[in-house]
Amino acid sequence: MNTFISKIKIAALLCGISGFSVLALAGEMKDTGTGGGGQNKIEIKDFAFNPQTITVKSGDKITWINRDEEPHTVVSVGKQFKKSPGLDTDQTYTIVAGAPGTYSYFCSVHPKMTGTIVVQK
Amino acid sequence: MSDYISHDHEHDGIDRRGFLKCMAWAGTGVLWTISGGVLVSKTLAEVAKTGSSLPTATDLSFLQISDSHIGFNKAANKDVTETFKIALDRINAMPTPPSFLIHTGDISQLSKPEEFDTFDQILKSCRTKDVFYVPGEHDVINDGGKMYRERYLKNVQGKGSGWYSFNKNGVHFVGLVNVLDLQAGGLGQLGDDQLEWLEDDVKGLGADTPIVVFAHIPLWSVYPKWGWGTSDSERALGYLKRFGSVTVLNGHIHQVLQKVEGNVTFHTAMSTAFPQAAPGDAPSPGPLNVPAEKLRSMLGLTSVQYKQGKTALAVVDSTLS
Numbered sequence: 340m341n342t343f344i345s346k347i348k349i350a351a352l353l354c355g356i357s358g359f360s361v362l363a364l365a366g367e368m369k370d371t372g373t374g375g376g377g378q379n380k381i382e383i384k385d386f387a388f389n390p391q392t393i394t395v396k397s398g399d400k401i402t403w404i405n406r407d408e409e410p411h412t413v414v415s416v417g418k419q420f421k422k423s424p425g426l427d428t429d430q431t432y433t434i435v436a437g438a439p440g441t442y443s444y445f446c447s448v449h450p451k452m453t454g455t456i457v458v459q460k
Numbered sequence: 461m462s463d464y465i466s467h468d469h470e471h472d473g474i475d476r477r478g479f480l481k482c483m484a485w486a487g488t489g490v491l492w493t494i495s496g497g498v499l500v501s502k503t504l505a506e507v508a509k510t511g512s513s514l515p516t517a518t519d520l521s522f523l524q525i526s527d528s529h530i531g532f533n534k535a536a537n538k539d540v541t542e543t544f545k546i547a548l549d550r551i552n553a554m555p556t557p558p559s560f561l562i563h564t565g566d567i568s569q570l571s572k573p574e575e576f577d578t579f580d581q582i583l584k585s586c587r588t589k590d591v592f593y594v595p596g597e598h599d600v601i602n603d604g605g606k607m608y609r610e611r612y613l614k615n616v617q618g619k620g621s622g623w624y625s626f627n628k629n630g631v632h633f634v635g636l637v638n639v640l641d642l643q644a645g646g647l648g649q650l651g652d653d654q655l656e657w658l659e660d661d662v663k664g665l666g667a668d669t670p671i672v673v674f675a676h677i678p679l680w681s682v683y684p685k686w687g688w689g690t691s692d693s694e695r696a697l698g699y700l701k702r703f704g705s706v707t708v709l710n711g712h713i714h715q716v717l718q719k720v721e722g723n724v725t726f727h728t729a730m731s732t733a734f735p736q737a738a739p740g741d742a743p744s745p746g747p748l749n750v751p752a753e754k755l756r757s758m759l760g761l762t763s764v765q766y767k768q769g770k771t772a773l774a775v776v777d778s779t780l781s
Contacts, residue, residue, distance in 0.1 A: 386686075386744035408534040409746050410570050412601060416644045425570045425601035428534070445644035448597045451687040453644050 388454035526711030527731035531569035536747035564711035565596025565676030648677030683739035
């Protein structure tokens with residue numbers, strides 16, 4: 340029965356090139372172009388956000404990249420920032436951290452997947 | 461290969477070996493026949509092979525297909541439109557066509573209009589024209605299911621986010637939506653409005669009315685860790701407790717699993733696109749890669765019988781053809 344668990348992992352070589360980015364606003368917002376410049380990446384893999392909790396500074400960019408073969412979304416609990424579209428494999432989504440605070444989010448396709456953004460001054 | 465249950469830790473009639481044998485194989489469907497409140501399921505491959513046990517003129521037969529995932533093109537199946545076509549070919553090859561189809565969700569991979577278009581185009585080749593739908597989470601990604609409702613739930617006049625019911629040959633069918641307004645950290649969800657509607661919908665029915673409920677995500681806790689369950693399904697099932705025959709048909713997990721609880725039989729269908737791992741058997745519930753030559757030819761044969769008043773699960777997972 341080894342065949343059942345055999346896996347073929349597709350190397351995601353073109354990440355960030357084939358993906359697309361959408362600007363969304365967390366709290367009071369700045370344009371991505373004038374952000375503080377901090378780069379924070381959250382990888383979506385095996386149905387989990389990694390890191391699950393990320394601490395950033397207000398004005399930092401936060402980018403999710405989907406490394407799964409399943410589509411995922413990034414949806415703010417309480418609609419505190421704009422939700423992502425469905426992200427296919429290797430697609431990305433970027434927001435700029437807004438007002439300091441703690442923001443919870445999840446994947447609306449697989450709501451067991453949750454994450455937290457802590458925004459500091 | 462003989463069919464027996466060697467280990468049944470959960471006392472649910474399914475052991476690991478049997479489970480693997482009846483796993484979902486692409487390009488398959490399940491034929492359901494109803495006679496006097498007793499449901500019997502057979503895979504299409506089984507029907508085609510034996511040509512027997514087809515419904516008589518007075519029986520109602522329908523077919524469940526699920527999880528087409530049109531638009532998916534990863535290693536687990538590079539051509540999901542082709543395997544969906546194969547499933548329809550099987551339906552068209554049946555000596556007695558089913559009265560209607562039920563599609564239990566995930567028509568599309570990414571809720572894209574062109575994915576739905578492709579599905580609709582291919583479906584035209586099916587000689588059974590009546591299809592009843594419920595959405596999967598892949599069908600409602602960007603717009604809360606608006607496009608899906610406009611395309612697939614107009615004829616049935618779906619209430620709320622799209623739930624509805626109808627009667628056929630004395631059987632009461634209920635299509636439920638459990639993929640919308642999901643909560644962070646949660647499972648599938650029906651919601652108060654839908655549950656209240658359900659309670660009202662079945663209120664006037666006699667307890668001897670056979671009930672068939674269909675929804676995308678399983679209405680029983682298959683494996684909550686992977687989101688394979690519905691948080692408020694217990695309440696829904698509570699409204700159905702008094703009925704002598706309740707059959708719950710779900711998709712979502714891309715493999716056949718069954719369970720009987722009192723008068724309720726739960727059944728999950730195979731996908732026409734790609735298999736998924738057995739619960740907990742992989743790091744995540746993503747697509748499961750099997751050797752390409754096996755994807756289409758390894759058809760699982762699952763025959764199931766449900767009889768009123770019996771609690772034992774009658775499931776036969778036959779050899780792969």
